[in-house]
Amino acid sequence: MGAVMGAEREPIAVIGTGYVGLVTAAGFAQLGSDVWCVDVDTEKIARLQRGEVPIYEPGLAECVASNRERLHFGTDLAPALENARLLFVAVGTPPTYSGDADLSSVNAVVDAMPASEHHALVMKSTVPVGTGAAIRRIFREQGKEAFGYVSCPEFLKEGAALEDFLAPDRVVVGDSGDWAGDAVIDLYAPLEAPLIRTDIASAEMIKLAANAFLATKISFINEIANVCEETGADVLEVARGMGLDHRIGTHFLKPGIGFGGSCFPKDVSALKQLAGNSGYHFQLLTAVIEVNELQKRRVMGKLQKHLGSLVGRTVALLGLAFKANTDDMREASSLVLAARLQADGAQVRAYDPVAEKEARKLMVGVEFADSALEAVAGADACIIVTEWPEFSELNWTEVARRMPGRLVVDGRNFLDPDAVRAAGFAYEGIGR
Numbered sequence: 001m002g003a004v005m006g007a008e009r010e011p012i013a014v015i016g017t018g019y020v021g022l023v024t025a026a027g028f029a030q031l032g033s034d035v036w037c038v039d040v041d042t043e044k045i046a047r048l049q050r051g052e053v054p055i056y057e058p059g060l061a062e063c064v065a066s067n068r069e070r071l072h073f074g075t076d077l078a079p080a081l082e083n084a085r086l087l088f089v090a091v092g093t094p095p096t097y098s099g100d101a102d103l104s105s106v107n108a109v110v111d112a113m114p115a116s117e118h119h120a121l122v123m124k125s126t127v128p129v130g131t132g133a134a135i136r137r138i139f140r141e142q143g144k145e146a147f148g149y150v151s152c153p154e155f156l157k158e159g160a161a162l163e164d165f166l167a168p169d170r171v172v173v174g175d176s177g178d179w180a181g182d183a184v185i186d187l188y189a190p191l192e193a194p195l196i197r198t199d200i201a202s203a204e205m206i207k208l209a210a211n212a213f214l215a216t217k218i219s220f221i222n223e224i225a226n227v228c229e230e231t232g233a234d235v236l237e238v239a240r241g242m243g244l245d246h247r248i249g250t251h252f253l254k255p256g257i258g259f260g261g262s263c264f265p266k267d268v269s270a271l272k273q274l275a276g277n278s279g280y281h282f283q284l285l286t287a288v289i290e291v292n293e294l295q296k297r298r299v300m301g302k303l304q305k306h307l308g309s310l311v312g313r314t315v316a317l318l319g320l321a322f323k324a325n326t327d328d329m330r331e332a333s334s335l336v337l338a339a340r341l342q343a344d345g346a347q348v349r350a351y352d353p354v355a356e357k358e359a360r361k362l363m364v365g366v367e368f369a370d371s372a373l374e375a376v377a378g379a380d381a382c383i384i385v386t387e388w389p390e391f392s393e394l395n396w397t398e399v400a401r402r403m404p405g406r407l408v409v410d411g412r413n414f415l416d417p418d419a420v421r422a423a424g425f426a427y428e429g430i431g432r
Helices: 019-030 042-049 060-066 077-083 104-112 131-141 161-166 179-191 200-231 235-243 264-277 283-307 333-343 356-362 372-376 396-402 417-422
Strands: 012-015 035-038 071-074 086-089 120-123 148-151 171-174 195-198 314-318 347-351 381-384 407-410 426-428
Touching: 012 019, 012 077, 019 035, 019 060, 019 071, 019 161, 035 077, 042 071, 060 161, 071 077, 086 104, 086 179, 104 120, 104 131, 120 131, 120 179, 131 148, 131 200, 148 171, 148 179, 148 200, 171 179, 171 200, 179 195, 195 200, 200 235, 200 264, 200 283, 264 283, 283 333, 283 381, 283 407, 283 426, 314 333, 314 372, 333 347, 347 356, 347 372, 372 396, 396 417, 407 417, 417 426
Parallel strands: 012 035, 012 086, 035 071, 086 120, 120 148, 171 195, 314 347, 314 381, 381 407, 407 426
Antiparallel strands: none
């Protein structure tokens, strides 16, 4: 990779060093920019200064290490303002109890900005439509009307975030047609991605609408899976036949125990709230959210069908992260499952190759194992929650030796049902 020969890359600042911030910083450093990273979390900044990457994302630690001389980490805004004119905002916008996005971190950044005519905020954090307009109004009220503003939503998939940064499907830039929009477009130019330059509100909406559509696709195929179970059809065959229609496409037609993660639940509920706040009832999204909740309940139904009461039973959860190749536990299905199992009187044992540390912060009363085989020892049933590659290589005869129960619930349709059945297990997939 490296920078375009002869082209002088503009230095930038990134505020917030979570998934989005760190990947954005590493990506732009890889393209040749000096990047000034700012975060209020002193411990996280200390770790980054020592060269430790606090999150698990394939290729990220290597990318940060090979661009160390271009990456500057600190807790103070001054060096960032001094060295860069574009300040990428990548702070968290978690959902509040009402389902709206919590914009307190974003607002803190806005308030911390000085009056300036040669700086601009570039919003990477996912924010409700109308946030850009509100921020520009705040800038005017604070006498900072010359401060630029660009909406540049991120479309990074956790587990493939760096690849997505360096080879995006599209780059969306929403601005008021000034220098700041031009400067952001120049930064992304070496990636030669399709560019959508539009107004700020439309750029904000593209992000929410894209995630809401993907979540709808997941809930749709989960409903089809549930009908397949009633009718004896195999949802994997159905999805294969549907996906070859290029208007539908194969992506996100994988049934399972529901979607999780830091984006889909939050963005779907934020878009639903946003519509509701403007007096519009978004019926489709209400159903998408409901189906996703019911999907986790159906797993409980499968267990009860085979085991009857779960009181005193031991259930092994294989995989805890909301998906493979990440240690992210936000809105992970495993959290809901573990809580429901415990509420029904079951003992929960769990194993995840990378997310255990994060999971321990969020799960109470769960026994953690060091391997999949250790997790299933003595269990009455085992549930595949996350599609970690190592689970497809499990020796099911060995599992059968350690596990007295004979039920495997494959929450991701990830295993070979014949291999599982050959070892003497009852196999329950989703929609098969």
